[in-house]
Amino acid sequence: MVDSANKKDRADKPVLSAQGVQARFCLSYGQSTKSSFGLDIDIDIPGQGITAIFGESGSGKTSLLRCIAGLEKHVSGSLRVNGIVWQNTSVFVPTHKRSLGYVFQEASLFEHLTTMGNLRYAIKRCKQTVNPELFNQVVSVMGIESILAQFPQQLSGGERQRVAIARALLSQPKLLLMDEPLASLDTARKLEILPYLERLRSSFNIPILYVSHAIDEIVRLADHTVIMRKGKVIAQGGITELFSRADLPLGVNNEVGAILECKVVQRDKQWHLMRVAFDGGELWLPNVENKQSHSLNNTQRNKQRNTQRIRVLASDVSLTLKPHTDSSILNVLSGQIAEINNDKDPAMSLVRLKVGESYLLARLTHKSLQNLALKVGKNVWIQIKSAAIVR
Amino acid sequence: MSLSDGDMATIWLTLRLATTVTVLLLIFATPLAWWLARTTSWFKGPLSAIVALPLVLPPTVLGFYLLLAMGPNGVIGHFTQALGLGTLPFTFWGLVVASMVYSMPFVVQPIQNAIEAIGNRPLEAAATLGAGPIDRFFTVVLPLAKPGFMTATILGFAHTVGEFGIVLMIGGSIPGETRVVSVQIYDHVEALEYAQAHSLSGIMIVFSFLVLLMLYTFQRKRKAVGMTYGR
DSSP, X not given: OHHHHHHHHHHHSOOSOOSSEEEEEEEEEOSSTTTOEEEEEEEEEOSSSEEEEEOOTTSSHHHHHHHHHTOSOXXXXXXXXXXXXXXXXXXXXXXXXXXXXXXXXXXXXXXXXXXXXXXXXXHHHOSSOOOHHHHHHHHHHTTOGGGTTSXXXXXXXXXXXXXXXXXXXXXXXXXXXXXXXXXXXXXXXXXXXXXXXXXXXXXXXXXXXXXXXXXXXXXXXXXXEEEEETTEXXXXXXXXXXXXXXXXXXXXXXXXXXXXXXXXXXXXXXXXXEEEEETTEEEEEEOOOOGGGGGSOHHHHHHHHHEEEEEEEGGGEEEESSOOSSOSOOEEEEEEEEEEEEOSSTTEEEEEEEETTEEEEEEEEHXXXXXXXXXXXXXXXXXXXXXEEOO | OOOOHHHXXXXXXXXXXXXXXXXXXXXXXXXXXXXHHHOOOTTHHHHHHXXXXXHXXXXXXXXXXXHHHHSTTSHHHHHHHHTTXXXXXXXXXXXXXXXXXXXXXXXXXXXXXXXXXXXXXXXXXXXXXXXOHHHHIIIIIHHHTHHHHHHHHXXXXXXXXXXXXXXXXXXXXXXXXXXXXXXXXXXXXXXXXXXXXXXXXXXXXXXXXXXXXXHHHHHHHOOOTTOOTTO
8 A cells, every 4th residue: 555655645745737637536336346446546637738538448537537527426536627626635526616517428418408508507607707709609619500599309419419518618617528529429420520629629728638439539639648447547648659659558459550740841732742741750641631721710720731640550660671762652761669569469569660759650570570680779661651640 | 067065165175185285295205206216225115115105005004093193192193282283183284194195106206207217417417517406406307307297296186186085084074174075975975965976076087087188198298207107
């Protein structure tokens, strides 16, 4: 129990950064070993941007969110949001007095109220007054102008979820909690809502905790990531940093891939390509104009057009010892092997590559490793077959 | 159809009794139904069984024990006497208390079902939007459980109008005080006044039919939560 004593010391110390969320929870369900589930968590979440809480189902993501919202009773722990104590050994602020917004997996609208009624429910109980400007902004960002008079039963799943997000925003929370808001929707509806969630980040300056087990949502939305497994946090940090680590269970085999934040430096009209630069090199990619840009103002549009988040799957990366000029592969970078890990598949290994200040992952067979005599520290040429623009 | 002044008095008394009992039951049964719907306590089972007892017990059994409890040496009797109210048997308020016990399950169960059907989620959503417990009850639970409350009101009222055995045990047949329609019909039949018995019985049948018709039309129109009771 030395560990928990240390944690206690830490929680009692004054926190230097007043912003963000400092949370420490400990709870266990069920006495029998058969059904027991516990949560043992100590995290520090930044006060801005989207922090994804990632893990398999049953890893305690939702429980963590419910603890932060105060919906889970009989939980010991401490919680501080933007310097305000929501919970410690002597304080437990009830949910309705916490300045938070919560978007549940199912929209959970009040069925007896219209869309407008649902929004008014939040506005009426908000501590600050909601000025019409904010109301209009929320309604237009979520695209629900035309359904204000309708009842929840009349709305599609995607519309309901957008109303739920708008309702949470109108309570002007200091912290927005989202529990797999897309999980109950089919792929088409997911793709419908994702752009709204992206706009959420650019339009409202609220820290968001976003629970998900879908890698594609996280790589698209998150700035920071907390990875959970069996009720414990196994890693937390910036998204590019975490996703280029070779030792984390980030998705099943073919989903592992590094993330690069890139700037567009050239658009080639002739070949429909664009050249993007990241911290360590440049890549050619198919040219893509952002479809959502019409709804953004000029600065946002420029920013979106010139920065791209790119995901390079480990299975799309191969290594050579000499640069090949007779290959169809367009993107060849020079780098160094930083780490070699075993994959879940006994034939495969996961190789972490340092390219300038960035990292890439490559999924190779053990046989190839031996054939090329690849070892940590060796300089190699990295061939990237394809890269996906995720944001 | 001829109704004597006595018959009219029994009708008014019955309506007064049923209204009083229904209003009081809604006030007392709602917190009970709320607790039963949301608790995880071991006591839920036993308490549910106690609430449901009047459904299966003969009214004479209930009437007998209530008579003893409300009598001068009973628990309720001691209490009412200490308050200077005398004893309750053979008074209007004695009938009210007995009817409340007897009609309790018809009011508690529809409300309980409706609250259970709402579940936790709307309440949690309301809490995250800043609504306190009382606010949540009036703005979320009441509107969403409205069909359940309607059913409870209709069934509680109708069941009180239709009771006989327990009234006879607790109230006897004191005109203007405890002589309700069902007892009056019994008295008419005993006295071989079949014509009067027919009039009152006919009214009871029409009334009961209309009440049930209202209930089922309402249920069909709003296929809502907590409305399946009494089917």
